[in-house]
Structures are given as structure tokens and as C-alpha cells.
Amino acid sequence: MSDIWARKIAALLHDPPDKALEISGHVQRAEKIRDLALGEAALERSDKQVVSRADWWASGADRINFPAGVQVHWAASPNLTHPLCGRKVDLGSLQTQDTEAISETIEKAVQSLVGDASTPKDRFVRLWRRLPEELISAEAQGPSTAKLGELWKVLPAETRIPDHSIWQHNRLASALAGALPEPAFVVFTIGSVQRFISASRRLQDLCVSSLLLSWLMWEGLEWICEEYGPDCVIYPSLHGNPLADLWLRSKGWLPQSPGFPADGLAGASLPNRALILLPKAEAEMVGRRIADRVAEAWSRLVTEVKQALESELCVGGSGWSKLWSTQPQNYFDIYWLAYPWAVGAGNDYGKPDAAMEEYKRLVGVGDNWEFEHVTTAFSGGQYRLNVGHCYSLFYSLSTRGLQSRKALRLPYQGKWQQKEEGEKCTLCGERQALYSDAPDRRSSRNFWSELAGEVQRKADSGNNSKLKGHYAAIKPGGQERLCTVCTVKRFVQPLVFADRLGIKGGFPSTSTVATAWFKQKVIERLLEDQSSDKLEKALTQYLNTLKELRVPKTVSHEAVRFLQGKARGNELAGTFLEYDGDALFEETFTAERFKDDFGIEVNEGDLSRAKEALSGFLEKCTGLGVSPPGRYFALLKMDGDYLGKWLGGTHGREPCFEAILHPDAMRALADDTGWKELLSKRRLIAPSYHQFISDALASFALKLVPYVVETRYPGRLVYAGGDDLLAIVPMECVLQVARELRALFSGEAVIDRSGDIEVQFGNPQVSGYVALENELVATMGVNATASAGVVVAHHYQPLGTALSAVTRTLDEAKERYG
Structure with a gap:
């Protein structure tokens, strides 16, 4: 029996991972x-036919239908083309x-992954x-010859148009193999997110709002x-x-990994929209199931x-x-919304002509x-x-269909706005506050x-x-x-995510962030050999007074x-970092503030000694x-400009076909009069194009942004959704x-071996790829821009404002620059 x-x-x-090399x-x-x-596991004849068709569709979606005879010996002149800007990365020679x-490395790697897998599903997912x-691992354990290393991750699927990897092509083919004979798209999104995020008074509220939305996706x-x-x-x-x-x-x-999952999940990691490829017969059921889930x-x-x-x-009551x-x-x-990836019937099903007529009928052109001109040129290529x-x-x-659906509101939508009596929530101001x-x-x-008093007692308790x-x-x-x-x-x-996701907390207050630069400099001086004794003594005396006043240590290591990296395990520095930044200001040390903020009764004598210790x-x-x-x-706050247009292929700065071809392929087509006009036209968007954008945004959010905000500077990432x-x-x-993040968004920066970032706006040599710890990280490229807003606020300013x-x-x- 056939096994999907x-x-x-x-x-x-x-296609084998090394296809481009040989x-x-x-x-x-x-x-x-x-x-x-x-x-x-058996692969029946019908399965092989489906796999061949999946490859055929995936190739038709991602590649140019070149005329016969256009070939590239990629290993002799290996380069990668950035699909969003056309810049190239020269990899030297891999001959x-x-x-x-x-x-042998490929066979060893495959065997290692499937050796103890019990089912075809286990094997596939691994x-x-x-x-x-x-x-990479199998290669490192092999003979000491020239090695590909991180290049395994970026080897191209098509040597003549090396703008997408073999992995992107093969993953699309596997998705199609599960969706054929009649594939369909399911697009879905979660709405109402801005009002959910904006109702935040603390940094914790912002972080959790974004994480929660990512988790729901x-x-x-x-x-x-x-x-x-x-x-x-x-x-x-x-x-x-x-x-x-x-x-997984x-x-x-x-495999399990030390530090996972908390290290990767603290910031939101999924956007609030998705595009899924499924069998047409099940697409509507799946759409409903997603919404229900x-x-x-x-x-x-x-x-x-x-x-x-x-x-x-022990809280409750009728209210x-x-x-x-x-x-x-x-x-x-x-x-x-679900929509098929083909139209027509019988012999017409799956043909471009029927699809184009359907698009003309629904949209009007x-x-x-331009699409029709490109199709005409492609029709003269080597394949049908x-x-x-x-x-x-x-x-x-x-x-377009999803946008139309969002314009409709169903009867249940907006139900949360029902009229409520009583005290309003002090956070959102929309709904009634809970009561007993x-x-x-x-x-x-x-x-x-x-x-609040009971929460304070639980926070102080030594139980579980x-x-x-x-x-x-x-x-x-x-x-x-x-x-x-x-x-x-x-x-x-x-109450939930600490156990389920391994996120133990660690949300700094605005006062802690405002004073982080000061704390960094103090720790650097404290760890210096010269003149640190007096500073150590003064800091110890100050921390002792905080302890005597029972000021709670509210700042976690995360x-x-x-700053934790700067402290390098120094006990005194570590204790210093556990206290909120608010404790560095004299105005905090009043009886009223201690009662309001900590619920602690203190006398003026103790407060005076604390102020003297702080001053010293x-x-x-x-x-x-x-x-x-x-x-x-x-x-x-930073946001990529015109992402919808980039995804839709309507931005206007997408590269033309000429820019994304391998130079050898360009030379082969130079004398082909039928292709000269086509080469100047913008490339068509493809699944690999969308996957590249997704990979680039994910790398920016999960690798580059945390590197800048939390590794190079004493900041805290609230969310990065792409x-x-x-x-x-x-x-x-x-x-x-802000400058470093903006440069990295477009790949206009170099990270040197020491970890410093050199911004290179306007440099024609940058490719849109950034090397980070030996990994070639894709970015959105030099044609993509991002806008940023910055607000400086007093640490007592309400975060919502x-x-x-x-x-x-x-x-x-x-509006002004984007």
C-alpha cells in the first residue's frame, strides 16, 4: 500500500545535496x-510518478525554462545569487x-539519521x-581533505540560476508530493493582535503578549x-x-540541547500569517481545523x-x-482561505493557459x-x-481572497466589546476588572x-x-x-510557560534598562586589577543596606x-545585578515608596543610612x-518596508532575470535574440523566493537581532517576528x-572575527549575505529597506505611553522616508 x-x-x-558540484x-x-x-519501506510505481510530477511542478515554479544547450560548470566558478537584489557571492573554486x-559523507549522514527510525514518518522528519x-558533522569526522563545512546549507538547486538552495527545492518537492494530484494553498492569519500587544504597562506585558501570539500561531x-x-x-x-x-x-x-528551549523562545519567532500547501480535497477541512485549534x-x-x-x-467568587x-x-x-494551485478539467488541468485565463477572468489584466510575455518566452525552452x-x-x-475575507465581520467577532459595568482594567481600559x-x-x-498581598507572600515563600x-x-x-x-x-x-516552554522569567523593568549602561561600566571597573578595592568596599556597603531594608531581588539572571556575561561569575557583581535599577536613585528611599512598591514598613533612620551608602x-x-x-x-521599533509587496512581487525593486543568472549562463544567452528582451524583465516570484524571504527574516530575528541587542549591548529584545x-x-x-540593525537587515555590514560590526551602507561589494560565526546568513539584501522609530523616555514614564x-x-x- 502506498505510504505518503x-x-x-x-x-x-x-536530487542529491551535491548535485551542483557534479x-x-x-x-x-x-x-x-x-x-x-x-x-x-516500499515505493510503488504510482508513488514514483507522483514524485516525478512533484519535481516537475517544483522546477516549473522555481526555475527558468532555459533553451537547450545552456550549461554551467558550477564547481569551477561557484557563486550564489541573492534572489532579492541580484548581488553575487563568489565562493572561489570547489573543483x-x-x-x-x-x-560517502552523504550516505553516512543519511544512514546516521534513519538508522534507528522506526517508521517512514520518523525518517522523513529527521x-x-x-x-x-x-x-557537516559527518564530513568533520571524515578524512582531512577539502571540506564544504557551512556551504552544505547553501548549495544551489540550479547551477544556471543559483538563487535558491537544493534544500528549498527539495522541501517544496516533498510538500507537493503530499499534496498532489490536486494541490491547494491555505492561507491563515490571526487578527486583533495590535490591540492585544499595545495594552501593556510593563516590559513583561509586551514580551509575553508577543510570545503568546507566536505560540498561538x-x-x-x-x-x-x-x-x-x-x-x-x-x-x-x-x-x-x-x-x-x-x-521536534x-x-x-x-536531540535535546542544553539551554533549549528558553534561549530561543524568549522572543516571539513566528509572524501572524502563514501559507500552507495541502491536498485540495482536504484544504477546507484544514482551514477550519486551524481556526478551531x-x-x-x-x-x-x-x-x-x-x-x-x-x-x-485561593481566589474566587461569583464575579x-x-x-x-x-x-x-x-x-x-x-x-x-483555501485556493487551488491549478484550474481546468481533464487534459487542461495543470496547464498554464487555463491558469492564466482564470487569473484574467478574476483580476483583469x-x-x-508582463507575465504573459515571460510565459511566451519560456514556452520556447527545453521543457514543456x-x-x-x-x-x-x-x-x-x-x-487577495484573504484580504476580502478579512473585510467581512462575522456576528461573533467584536463580542468582547459587550458593555460591562464596574471598574475598568487599569491595563487595557476596555474590559471590566476582575472582582470577587x-x-x-x-x-x-x-x-x-x-x-497583590497574597502574590507578595507567595513570592517571599520558600515553598514550591x-x-x-x-x-x-x-x-x-x-x-x-x-x-x-x-x-x-x-x-x-x-504559571504556564515556565514549565511548558522553559522560560523562567527575567523581564527587566524600565529602570533596570535605563541604568544598564551604568552597571556595565561599574562591573568593568570592578573587575579591573587597579583601584577596584575602594569600589568593591563601597558597593558591598551599599548592597548590605539594601539587604537590611529587605529590598527584594527582582532582577533574574536572564x-x-x-550584563551577566560581563559579570563573569563574580559574586559581588552578580548580587549587584539582582537589584532593580530603581535602587540607584535617592528618591526611591522614602517610606511611602517602600510601602507602595514593596509593601514594606521602614523607619527614617534606616532610609538615611541607605541614602548615605548609595551616595558614597x-x-x-x-x-x-x-x-x-x-x-x-x-x-x-523597526519594521521592514513594503513586505507585502516583496512577497507579492510588486515592490518594483525585484531583480531582473539577467541579474539572477550565473555569469556563464548569461554568456550562453548573449547571442540568443529571443531572450534579450526577457532578460531585462523582473523575475517571477516563486516558492523558493518566499522561502528565502522567510529564511532571511527568521535569521534576522533569531540570530542577528539578539546578537546586536543582547550580545553586543545591554538591551532586551521584546519581540522579533521577522x-x-x-x-x-x-x-x-x-x-x-539602530544603525547596526538597519545595516544587518539589508546585509550592508561585516561582522569581523572579534565580533565587531562594520556598517557598510552604499558599498557595491556587499552581497546581501553576512558571515556570523562561520555561517553565511541570508538577509533581505540591499534593495530592501526598514524604517525605525526611537523614543527616549524617563524610567518613571508609563511604558504604554x-x-x-x-x-x-x-x-x-x-511616511516620510519609507
């Missing part, structure tokens, strides 16, 4: 590793590679996720990955995504937080139960339709065109005052409470009163990782050339951070 996973394995390996014999090499991967040793890295995609395979998610790319890797580890398909995941999370609070804090049952319902708008060539048309129809039995103002404040150490979860005295949705945002991290410490710092603690933090990010950094370094301001600033930057 065996079929997907065959498609995933239908095209001769690649079919035989592919069959050998395919049989090795399949083991005893010295030992082809026999390379084949190969999909781990084969590139396993090749994954909850919608997880079932797809389980049933159909992770390869069918075309956008965003799930390969290497932390949430997908967490799932839970299934045993990816997201809604059910939100409902379960709400219930988990509610029950955990009731267990931890409590009533609001939990109504407010969170249908909070997020979930939209989806002018007489000088198929509907894969029309990927861009069906993608356009799918996204009586909704009046005094009862509501008393309820939250008591709840999940709230241990979370002193500032709720302000004391009823100052904060939250609705159910905002209560979930405030408590989901310690809060500002840069700061004087010692000034004497060593360390400026006083900063009182201002900066919010940096083309957009929000970070909070000390005022002193915000402009350097600063967030609104930085959003306006970014909008203004986009």
Missing part, C-alpha cells in the same frame, strides 16, 4: 540515498572537492530537519506538521524555528491560568467566575501583461511548461489589594509556589486591577544577558570616571543599536 511518508522521503531526496550521475546518486533512507568522499547539519500549525509534515508550511519557514524545534524534541526527532488553544490557556491562580491564591467565562471568548479574529510556472498567480489570488462578588469601586480595589520570586507581579494596594485577558498576559509566564558608592564611581546612573531608557522588532535599550547606545509614542514615530518614519 515514503513518497515524501523520495521527493525530499530526488550533475553527471546525480540521478543514480539520488536513487542510492533514497533507497538507503527508505529502508524496507578540488573529492566527489567520492562527498558521496531528514527534513537535520540532514544539512548532519552532513504555532498551535495552529502544529497539527498540520503532525498530519502532513512541516515541509508543507511554505511561509513562514519552520526549519530551525524554536517552537517547531521544541515540538518532544517527539524525539531532534487556535481558538481552543487560547481557551485552554485561559483556563490553565484561571485554575492556577485559584490554586495558588470572578462570570468574567472568566465571558471576557476571553472569541477575543482573537482568525481568518483563513491589461494588453501588455506546467502550472508550477503560475505559482505567482495563484499566490496573488489567495492573498461586588463590582463597585471599593470592593474591586480591596479585592486586588488582597490579591510558581510565583516564588515574582515580587512585582501586581502592584500593592489595589493600584493595578486587571481584566481576564490582561491577567492571562501578566501571569501566563510563571533579564539582561549582556556613586561618589566612588564618579571618581573612577563612571557617569551617574541613567534615568532614561529608549524604545526602538520583519518587525521591538527592543528596549539604554539611552546611551540606542543610536548605535512610550509604546504609543514609538509606534507614532515609526509611522512617521515610514
Whole structure:
């Protein structure tokens, strides 16, 4: 009986990873590793036909239909072309590679991955996720000859147009092998996200809001990955995504790793839209299932937080139960649409002509339709065109359909806006704050005052409470009163995500960020051999007074990782970092502030001694050339410009066909009069084009942004969903951070061996790729731009006000420059 996973394995390996290095014999090499991967799994004749058709469609979608005779010996002149800007990376020469040793490496890597896999599904998922890295590992253990190393990850699928990797092509073929004979697109998105994120008073609220949305997206995609395979998610790319890797580890398909998952999941990692490739017959069912999965995941999370609070804090009442049952319902708008990747019937099904006529009928095109001109030219190529060539048309129809669907509002949408009496939530200002039995103002404040007190006791306790150490979860005295949705945002991290995702907390306050530059300089002086004794003594005395006053240590080690790295395990420096930055200002040391912020009664004598110790410490710092603690933090918000147009191929700065060809292919076509006009036209968008954008944005969000914000500077990344990010950094370094991030977004920077970044705006030699720790990281390229907004605010300024301001600033930057 046919096995879909065996079929997907065959498609995933239908071209060997080293095809670009040696095209001769690649079919035989592919069959050998395919049989090795399949083991005893049978591949029927019908399966082989589906795999061939999947390759045919994938090639039609991603490649140019060259005329016969155009060839490139890529190993002699290897380069990679950036698909978004046409710049090239010259890799020197790879002719010295030992082809026999390379084949042995591939076989060894495949065998290593499938050796103990019990089912074809296990084998496929392991190969999909781990084969590139396993090749590097297997090669490193082999003979000491010339090696590819990280180049395994970027070897091209097509030597004449080396703008997409063999992995992107093969993963598309495996997705098609599971979707044929009639594939379809499913596009889905979660709406209402901006109002959810913007209702934030603390940095913790912002971080958790973004993480929670990313987690909900994954909850919608997880079932797809389980049933159909992770390869069918075309956008965003799930390969290497932390949430997908967490799932893979839970299934045993990816080895456990120290520090995972918390290190990769602290920042949001999935955008709120997805493009999926599935069988047409199941697409509508899948769309509904995704929407249901997201809604059910939100409902379960709400219930988990509610029950955990009731267990931890012994809280309840009629009002409590009533609001939990109504407010969170249908909070997020979930939209989806299914559209086939082919039209027609009988012999016409799957032909470009039928697809083009369908597009004309639905959209309408002018007489000088560029797609039609390109299709005419391609029709004279070596192979017969198929509907894969029309990927861009069906993608356009799918996204247009989704936009039309979003313009409609169903009866249940907006239900959360129902009228409610009583105290409003102090975080969002939209919904009624939770209460126990009586909704009046005094009862509501008393309820939250008591709840905050219980949270404080749990934070101080030595038992196994999940709230241990979370002193500032709720302000004391009823100052904060939250609705159910905002209560979930405030408590989901310690009560649910700490165990489920391994994220233990570590959200710095604005005061901690504002003073991070000062703390960095203090630690650097403290660890110097000269003149550190006096500073050490003054710091010790200051920290002792904080301890005597019972000031809680509210800053975890994960809060500002840069500073922990600077401390290098020094106990005194570590203790210094555990106290909030607010403790560095004299105005904090008042009886009123201690009662409001910590719920602690203190006398004036103790406060005076604390002020003297603080003053003495700061004087010692000034004497060593360390400026006083900063009182201002900066919010940096960045967003890629016109991402929708980049995805739709309508930006206007996409490279022409001439720019993405290998130079040898260009020379072969130079005298072909039929191709001269075509070469000047913009390339068509393709699945590999979308995968490249997704990979580039994922690398920016997961590698480059944290490297700048949290490794090079004492900042904290709030979220990075791909083309957009929000970070909070000390005022002193915000402009350097913004400049480096903007340069890295377009690949206009060089990271040297010491880790320093040299910005190279306008350099014609930059390729759109950045080398980071020996890895060639793809970026959006020099034709893509990003806009940034920066707001500097006092550390006592409400975060919500600063967030609104930085959003306006970014909008203004986009309007003026973007």
C-alpha cells in the first residue's frame, strides 16, 4: 500500500545535496540515498510518478525554462545569487572537492539519521530537519581533505540560476508530493493582535503578549506538521524555528540541547500569517481545523491560568467566575482561505493557459501583461511548461481572497466589546476588572489589594509556589486591577510557560534598562586589577543596606544577558545585578515608596543610612570616571518596508532575470535574440523566493537581532517576528543599536572575527549575505529597506505611553522616508 511518508522521503531526496558540484550521475546518486533512507519501506510505481510530477511542478515554479544547450560548470566558478537584489557571492573554486568522499559523507549522514527510525514518518522528519547539519558533522569526522563545512546549507538547486538552495527545492518537492494530484494553498492569519500587544504597562506585558501570539500561531500549525509534515508550511519557514524545534524534541526527532528551549523562545519567532500547501480535497477541512485549534488553544490557556491562580491564591467568587467565562471568548479574529494551485478539467488541468485565463477572468489584466510575455518566452525552452510556472498567480489570488475575507465581520467577532459595568482594567481600559462578588469601586480595589498581598507572600515563600520570586507581579494596594485577558498576559509566564516552554522569567523593568549602561561600566571597573578595592568596599556597603531594608531581588539572571556575561561569575557583581535599577536613585528611599512598591514598613533612620551608602558608592564611581546612573531608557521599533509587496512581487525593486543568472549562463544567452528582451524583465516570484524571504527574516530575528541587542549591548529584545522588532535599550547606545540593525537587515555590514560590526551602507561589494560565526546568513539584501522609530523616555514614564509614542514615530518614519 502506498505510504505518503515514503513518497515524501523520495521527493525530499530526488536530487542529491551535491548535485551542483557534479550533475553527471546525480540521478543514480539520488536513487542510492533514497533507497538507503527508505529502508524496507516500499515505493510503488504510482508513488514514483507522483514524485516525478512533484519535481516537475517544483522546477516549473522555481526555475527558468532555459533553451537547450545552456550549461554551467558550477564547481569551477561557484557563486550564489541573492534572489532579492541580484548581488553575487563568489565562493572561489570547489573543483578540488573529492566527489567520492562527498558521496560517502552523504550516505553516512543519511544512514546516521534513519538508522534507528522506526517508521517512514520518523525518517522523513529527521531528514527534513537535520540532514544539512548532519552532513557537516559527518564530513568533520571524515578524512582531512577539502571540506564544504557551512556551504552544505547553501548549495544551489540550479547551477544556471543559483538563487535558491537544493534544500528549498527539495522541501517544496516533498510538500507537493503530499499534496498532489490536486494541490491547494491555505492561507491563515490571526487578527486583533495590535490591540492585544499595545495594552501593556510593563516590559513583561509586551514580551509575553508577543510570545503568546507566536505560540498561538504555532498551535495552529502544529497539527498540520503532525498530519502532513512541516515541509508543507511554505511561509513562514519552520526549519530551525524554536517552537517547531521544541515540538521536534518532544517527539524525539531532534536531540535535546542544553539551554533549549528558553534561549530561543524568549522572543516571539513566528509572524501572524502563514501559507500552507495541502491536498485540495482536504484544504477546507484544514482551514477550519486551524481556526478551531487556535481558538481552543487560547481557551485552554485561559483556563490553565484561571485554575492556577485559584490554586495558588485561593481566589474566587461569583464575579470572578462570570468574567472568566465571558471576557476571553472569541477575543482573537482568525481568518483563513483555501485556493487551488491549478484550474481546468481533464487534459487542461495543470496547464498554464487555463491558469492564466482564470487569473484574467478574476483580476483583469491589461494588453501588455508582463507575465504573459515571460510565459511566451519560456514556452520556447527545453521543457514543456506546467502550472508550477503560475505559482505567482495563484499566490496573488489567495492573498487577495484573504484580504476580502478579512473585510467581512462575522456576528461573533467584536463580542468582547459587550458593555460591562464596574471598574475598568487599569491595563487595557476596555474590559471590566476582575472582582470577587461586588463590582463597585471599593470592593474591586480591596479585592486586588488582597490579591497583590497574597502574590507578595507567595513570592517571599520558600515553598514550591510558581510565583516564588515574582515580587512585582501586581502592584500593592489595589493600584493595578486587571481584566481576564490582561491577567492571562501578566501571569501566563510563571504559571504556564515556565514549565511548558522553559522560560523562567527575567523581564527587566524600565529602570533596570535605563541604568544598564551604568552597571556595565561599574562591573568593568570592578573587575579591573587597579583601584577596584575602594569600589568593591563601597558597593558591598551599599548592597548590605539594601539587604537590611529587605529590598527584594527582582532582577533574574536572564533579564539582561549582556550584563551577566560581563559579570563573569563574580559574586559581588552578580548580587549587584539582582537589584532593580530603581535602587540607584535617592528618591526611591522614602517610606511611602517602600510601602507602595514593596509593601514594606521602614523607619527614617534606616532610609538615611541607605541614602548615605548609595551616595558614597556613586561618589566612588564618579571618581573612577563612571557617569551617574541613567534615568532614561529608549524604545526602538523597526519594521521592514513594503513586505507585502516583496512577497507579492510588486515592490518594483525585484531583480531582473539577467541579474539572477550565473555569469556563464548569461554568456550562453548573449547571442540568443529571443531572450534579450526577457532578460531585462523582473523575475517571477516563486516558492523558493518566499522561502528565502522567510529564511532571511527568521535569521534576522533569531540570530542577528539578539546578537546586536543582547550580545553586543545591554538591551532586551521584546519581540522579533521577522520583519518587525521591538527592543528596549539604554539611552546611551540606542543610536548605535539602530544603525547596526538597519545595516544587518539589508546585509550592508561585516561582522569581523572579534565580533565587531562594520556598517557598510552604499558599498557595491556587499552581497546581501553576512558571515556570523562561520555561517553565511541570508538577509533581505540591499534593495530592501526598514524604517525605525526611537523614543527616549524617563524610567518613571508609563511604558504604554512610550509604546504609543514609538509606534507614532515609526509611522512617521515610514511616511516620510519609507
